Amino acid sequence: MIKKIALASVMLLTVAQATDYGTVNGDKITDKDIATTIGQTGMDYASLDDAMKKRVIDMVVDRKLLTEAAAKSGIEKTEAYKTQLASLKKDLALDTWMRKEMKTLEKGLSKETLQAEYKKNKAKYSTPKKLQARHILIAQEADAKALIKELDAAKDTKAKFIELAKAKSTGPSGKDGGDLGWFELSRMVPEFSAAADKLKIGAYTKTPVKTQFGYHIIMLDGRKNATLKPFEAVEKEIRNQMSGQQFAGVMKKKTEALRKSAKIELAK
Numbered sequence: 001m002i003k004k005i006a007l008a009s010v011m012l013l014t015v016a017q018a019t020d021y022g023t024v025n026g027d028k029i030t031d032k033d034i035a036t037t038i039g040q041t042g043m044d045y046a047s048l049d050d051a052m053k054k055r056v057i058d059m060v061v062d063r064k065l066l067t068e069a070a071a072k073s074g075i076e077k078t079e080a081y082k083t084q085l086a087s088l089k090k091d092l093a094l095d096t097w098m099r100k101e102m103k104t105l106e107k108g109l110s111k112e113t114l115q116a117e118y119k120k121n122k123a124k125y126s127t128p129k130k131l132q133a134r135h136i137l138i139a140q141e142a143d144a145k146a147l148i149k150e151l152d153a154a155k156d157t158k159a160k161f162i163e164l165a166k167a168k169s170t171g172p173s174g175k176d177g178g179d180l181g182w183f184e185l186s187r188m189v190p191e192f193s194a195a196a197d198k199l200k201i202g203a204y205t206k207t208p209v210k211t212q213f214g215y216h217i218i219m220l221d222g223r224k225n226a227t228l229k230p231f232e233a234v235e236k237e238i239r240n241q242m243s244g245q246q247f248a249g250v251m252k253k254k255t256e257a258l259r260k261s262a263k264i265e266l267a268k
Contacts, residue, residue, distance in 0.1 A: 019031065021033075021034070021057060021060075022057075024060075024061050024064040024065060024068075025064075025065075025068060027064055027068075029057070029060055029061070029064070033060045033063075033064070034056060034060065037056055037059050037060050037063070038056055098251075101247065101250065101251075102243060102247050105243045105246045105247055105250070106239060106240075106243040109239055109242055109243060111235075113242070114231075114235055114238045114239055114242070115231060117238050117242060118231050118234065118235075118238055122228055125228065125229045125234045125238075126226050126227060126228045126229065127224075127226060127227045127229065128184045128185070128186070128226050129184070129185060129197075129223075129224065129225055129226045130182045130183060130184055130223075130224040131182070131183060131185065131193075131196050131197065131220060131222070131223055131224075132180075132181065132182045132183075132220070132221040132222030132223070132224075133180050133183075133196045133199075133218055133219060133220050133221055134161065134162070134165060134173070134177060134178035134179045134180055134218075134219050134221060135165070135169070135171065135173070135178045135180060135192075135216045135217060135218045135219070136161070136164055136165045136168060136169040136171075136174070136178050136216065136217040137169050137170050137171035137174070137213060137214050137215070137216055138168065138169070138170065138208070138214055138215045138216075138217070139170060139214050139215070140215070141208050141210070141215050143168075143215075144208035144215040144216075144217055145207075145208060147164050147168060147217060148204075148205075148206060148207070148208070148217055150164065151164070151204060151217070157202075157204065157219075158202070158219065161177070161178065161204060161217075161219050162177030162178065163177075165177045165178030166178075170214065171213070178219070179221075182222070182224070185197060189211045189212065189213075191209055191210065191211045192209060192211055192216060192218065195209040195216075195218055196218050196220055199218065199219075199220035200220065201220050201221065201222060201223060202219075202220070202221075203219070203220060204217060204218060204219040204220075205217055205218045205219075
């Protein structure tokens with residue numbers, strides 16, 4: 001969370017002025033003003049039509065005029081303003097300090113440390129195995145066995161499978177010839193995934209597969225084995241995760257130490 005807030009702050013502070021939007025009483029309208037105005041909407045100013053761009057600029061102009069009016073009103077001399085400013089300063093000091101600590105931890109993680117983490121958790125950084133299959137779902141086992149006999153006798157088993165799925169399957173994929181598309185094994189019930197994973201491409205189950213939904217005849221259309229993502233593709237992710245974990249530990253120890261030396265009086 002701290003990193004996301006910090007990143008957003010840095011982005012706003014480092015946006016380069018690329019367009020001349022005009023001025024308000026001599027105060028230039030900047031890219032930062034635009035970003036602040038539409039930042040919460042997720043919109044991209046460059047992709048807006050002319051009418052929307054004008055609305056955004058008008059909003060910036062109004063905000064600048066109101067900000068100028070507020071400053072001239074003497075609000076900065078009030079106790080309410082001073083109290084809120086003091087609170088904002090404390091929050092800013094905490095945020096800046098935390099970002100500094102986080103950056104120190106990130107720099108302290110060597111490439112060797114990141115690679116060791118990568119090798120230790122290869123499954124975590126892999127694209128899981130996927131299967132492409134179709135099935136025929138039947139309520140009664142005897143009926144499923146009869147359909148398997150029809151498939152065994154067919155010359156073109158895939159065409160016959162699609163035909164039977166459309167005509168006989170009680171599952172929602174029946175109208176599509178039983179096509180389930182690509183799926184990770186964890187997406188299906190265990191009995192279904194285990195049976196499908198044992199098949200060769202183009203083969204179908206020779207006995208009905210029983211699940212909580214009924215009896216399935218499964219045909220495997222494709223297979224994508226699990227693949228390990230290159231270290232370079234996940235290096236930043238690993239660095240962020242490890243530095244985040246370290247940061248949480250450091251902050252925990254820091255607060256525990258500060259509590260021991262602090263005078264804390266909580267209301268009962």
